[in-house]
Amino acid sequence: MRKILIVGSGQSGLQLALSLQEHGYDVTVMSARTPDEIRAGWVTSTQCMFADALAIERKHGLNLWDDVAPRVAGQGFSMAGPDGQRALNWIASWDGGPAQSIDQRVKMAAWLELFEERGGNVVIHGVTTADLNGLARLYELVIVAAGKGELVQLFDRDPSRSPYTKPQRRLSVSYVHGQESRPERPGTTDVWMNIIPGVGELINIPGYTLSGPCDIFYVSGIPGGPFDAFADRPPAEEQLRRHLELFRQYIPWEYERAKNAELTDGKAVLVGGYPPVVRRPVGELPSGGFVLGMADVVVANDPITGQGANNAAKCAESYLGSILENGDRPFDREWMQGAFDRYWEHAQWVTMFTNAMLQPPPPHVQQILGAAQTNPAVAKRFVNGFNNPTDFQHWLLDPAKTEEYLASV
Amino acid sequence: MSQDTGPDERAVKPRSKRIRPYTLTGGRTRARHQLLVETLISVPQYDPALAEKLMPESRALYERARSQVSIAELSSLLTIPLGVVRVLVSDLAAQGAVFIHPTAHAYSHDRNMLERILNGLKQLPV
DSSP: OOEEEEEOOSHHHHHHHHHHHHTTOEEEEEESSOHHHHHTSOOOOOOEEOHHHHHHHHHTTOOTTTTTSOOBOEEEEEEEOTTSSEEEEEEEEOTTOOBEEBOHHHHHHHHHHHHHHTTOEEEEOOOOHHHHHHHGGGSSEEEEOOOSSGGGGGSOBOGGGOOOSSOSOEEEEEEEEOOOOOTTSTTOOEEEEEEETTTEEEEEEEEEETTEEEEEEEEEEOTTSTTOOOTTOOOHHHHHHHHHHHHHHHOHHHHHHHTTOEESSTTOEEEEOOOOEEBOSEEEOTTSOEEEEOGGGTEEOOGGGSOHHHHHHHHHHHHHHHHHHTTTSOOOHHHHHHHHHHHHHHHHHHHHHHHHHTSOOOHHHHHHHHHHHHOHHHHHHHHHHHHOGGGGGGTTSSHHHHHHHHHHO | OOTTSOTHHHHHOOOOTTSOHHHHSSSSOSSOOOOOTTOEEEOSSOOHHHHHHSOHHHHHHHHHTTSOEEHHHHHHHTTOOHHHHHHHHHHHHHTTSSEEOOOGGGGTTOHHHHHHHHHHHHHSOO
16 A cells, blocks of 8 residues: 655645545645634635536545535626726626535535545644655655645746746635625626726635635735735724725625625635746655645646636646556656646646736737627637636637637637 | 536445555544644553564654653654654554543543643642
């Protein structure tokens, strides 16, 4: 039975641990926090997952919230015009089925307990490089899935794949109860991406948290602009008050349905921002051992396109395949690079699309967003790209292809 | 969408047969070992044959824990990083080779025990 150590207890780390456990591997997970501490902590992300990523969880029996979580049917786009009206407002549903967002406080605590109930080894400890140095030779493979903290520094930034050196957005998140559905879609639960040119975005995501179904305000502000208003890390209630005030001023159609919203709990807010980065996947320890980085340790995109949890699920599944196929052969440096390269085949398109979305939309993208307003086929293809961003290379990331596509619909 | 892999499937999915028996039974308690720096461990019944088979680090821990010792002391006495000590002690505990003494954390729902601990603390000569 091969011994594997996974450092980190998020979407990728726990999903890989649980799926390796299915195949009889001897897996140890090191988590900085206990399940109870995770539940009692602050929200960590917005984690909207689309059909393909959810299908991976279902394949491994990890879909524990399908009966309670809101089924997010569609994804809409609204763009503010100069007069405060909406210049664009359209929505389409995903071909692959609904999306879902489970608060990571709920999911990771439950998965960590499930892993342990099934006989997995859990060690509660925030891991340092010195620890890894000592641990690496006790395991056949060490995977680092802890996207925050000093371990990330084991992996060098890859400048050829990382166009940005500074955060491109300032992020603030509130989880709320009491938001109403959009009047034009009564009773539905949809993701809405509201774009305010030059200011930033509000993405509204129906989710499921400790206290049941909720809505998540994901506010993404261009640095220095009016949405960049949370650097002082205000108390939770004050943060929500500021969110609502910004909606009233810049996104009045969202304010109307959000104005009676209340925080789901005292730790239901988050403030952040980081530069998007791609790192080299193999870290070398002082002892000479090698460790493999996973998910946002090695590919950290801006969350604007909601790909983080989806990437984590797909990375863990890709690594699972590489591990199983390696059989009894050693997990050496070449194997690690190969495992990453296989994941990058997918992740490169997510990175390219996400980095593009951080820029003001070039004319050909504006054309697409505009065409979607009147042509449901265009709207559907754009929305489906969030489930599978590899499709964007064929029609959106290249002006010539966009022209060709628009001529064909 | 994969409708064939609904929530019901996980209930009937058989447990992997390759999981070692001890991981399913005792050794590991339901609540994970809270290996805090101050957590005390000891070896309930020293087994020289087991000691022979252990890796050098684990063996050193096992020998040292023949008399009761804390996680922090083990790390410092044997100059092994704390994280490594925690992993190795978890493994030894899973085999039943070391006993992890319950700390106040283990009694966090037991008011009587917490009061006894509090009384004990108050009586400590400071």
